[in-house]
Amino acid sequence: MDKKFWRALFICIGIICLIGLGAAYGQQKKVGGGEIKYQAKGSTDPVVFNHETHVTQQKAKCTDCHTKIFKMKKGESKMTQDSFAQGKFCGACHDGKKAFSAVAQADCAKCHKK
Numbered sequence: 001m002d003k004k005f006w007r008a009l010f011i012c013i014g015i016i017c018l019i020g021l022g023a024a025y026g027q028q029k030k031v032g033g034g035e036i037k038y039q040a041k042g043s044t045d046p047v048v049f050n051h052e053t054h055v056t057q058q059k060a061k062c063t064d065c066h067t068k069i070f071k072m073k074k075g076e077s078k079m080t081q082d083s084f085a086q087g088k089f090c091g092a093c094h095d096g097k098k099a100f101s102a103v104a105q106a107d108c109a110k111c112h113k114k
């Protein structure tokens with residue numbers, strides 16, 4: 001074995017490690033449908049729905065939301081603020097018990113952020 005062989009081998013291993021790291025990072029960055037931003041009508045601040053917090057931190061299963069609560073396509077669900085009080089869409093969980101309320105004044109800014 002000469003020096004050239006070892007050098008080539010180390011470079012190959014290095015490249016493989018980088019590809020592996022890249023793939024892991026890419027997966028971590030996007031869970032499910034990723035981050036979905038809604039610019040609600042009117043003067044309210046936009047809402048970001050984050051798959052990562054719901055799936056990774058809160059351990060929600062895809063089937064908890066898809067497709068009985070939400071279709072799997074951004075903007076298909078036709079959500080309105082009023083529908084939350086009836087327990088629809090975000091209001092299915094954000095009822096002040098399972099998760100912070102979608103209709104309490106004190107909680108508006110937890111979803112609507114500048």
Ligand code: HEC
Nearest residue numbers: 032033054055060061062065070071072073074075076077
């Ligand atoms: C807490 C509820 C919730 C959970 C759990 C959830 N999703 Fe979603 N998902 C949503 C919402 C809300 C939307 C957007 C629907 C809309 O705008 O009408 C969405 C949209 C999507 C989209 C479409 C994205 C786009 O840009 O159109 C995909 C793909 C998706 N989800 C996959 C998944 C997968 C895979 C899982 C499980 C790992 C998952 N979701 C878990 C709520 C959830």
Ligand code: HEC
Nearest residue numbers: 038039040041080081090094101102103104105107108111
């Ligand atoms: C759980 C997250 C969440 C909370 C909390 C929340 N909203 Fe919303 N709000 C949304 C989403 C999602 C939409 C729909 C955005 C879209 O589809 O464009 C929305 C839409 C709206 C709209 C647009 C018009 C309409 O009726 O759809 C207004 C106004 C609004 N919210 C006001 C409020 C106020 C006031 C509060 C506090 C009482 C509040 N929101 C709390 C998520 C939330």
Ligand code: HEC
Nearest residue numbers: 048049050053058060064089090092093098099100110111
């Ligand atoms: C399957 C139940 C479920 C549904 C449906 C759901 N959430 Fe949540 N969400 C949770 C739980 C549980 C938490 C964490 C508990 C808490 O903070 O009260 C949370 C936390 C959040 C947070 C704070 C953490 C973060 O991601 O910034 C936001 C914002 C949020 N949800 C927005 C939404 C919006 C917008 C919708 C509708 C598009 C929605 N959620 C639908 C269960 C749900």
